[in-house]
Amino acid sequence: MIRVLLADDQALVRGALAAMLGLEPDIEVVGQVGSGDEVLDAARRSTPDVALLDVQMPGKDGLTAAAELRDGMPRCRVIVCTTFGRPGYLARAMAAGAAGFVVKDSPPEQLVDAVRRVHSGLRVVDPALAAESLATGASPLTTREQEVLREASDGSTVADVARALHLSEGTVRNHLSAAIGKTGARTRAEAARLAEERGWL
Structure with missing residues (x-):
């Protein structure tokens, strides 16, 4: 059985x-x-x-x-x-x-x-x-881009994400911008959703 x-x-x-x-x-x-x-x-x-x-x-x-x-x-x-x-x-x-x-x-x-x-x-x-x-293929996101996108996915501000990951706000913006570009999204919320659906987060 x-x-x-x-x-x-x-x-x-x-x-x-x-x-x-x-x-x-x-x-x-x-x-x-x-x-x-x-x-x-x-x-x-x-x-x-x-x-x-x-x-x-x-x-x-x-x-x-x-x-x-x-x-x-x-x-x-x-x-x-x-x-x-x-x-x-x-x-x-x-x-x-x-x-x-x-x-x-x-x-x-x-x-x-x-x-x-x-x-x-x-x-x-x-x-x-x-x-x-x-x-869909393998994830184009770097480990840091994944971390930043995951941290921002609940609506946290750039300042919140920077504090949580011990990064500068400029670095967070750069990573978010790269992640948005790589997922083909218009916003970071859309980028997080697309990345999760594709198994990249």
Whole structure:
């Protein structure tokens, strides 16, 4: 039997996934949680072979929970299952140790197949998303540009960012200007959004 842990903040979605997977003769749902904060403890209690994690959940998101599982329970394989099929999430999920990435509107048999394949040691990625991710390419941003853009993404002023990163305001402006140019954005807020969607932050 393949033991599966489900983590999704929407009870209806979680219940539907549990019911669907429960119909399979070789899959058993051994735990269900509604937030990223609960994932590691639930996994330690239920010892799943595969954890199916949503990206956006209260508390820790699914990508943070995936990294915690990778470090705390390396035998548990992770599939990120999300509504948000963005290249940025795919890149971050793979960096967090996920073995699979599927979108929620995939056909049910595709999700079941993904669970089996990941359990057997393979990687499974939504093909359209993989192609988009390759087309997006590697990040053109320097490490410092990423730091400045990340710090400015919540609406902080140039002075706030300069204080937080121990830089001069002129240096912060230069990095923000470079990041805006490289992302093709018009504003720093748009640059941060585009960079995150592309997996550059």
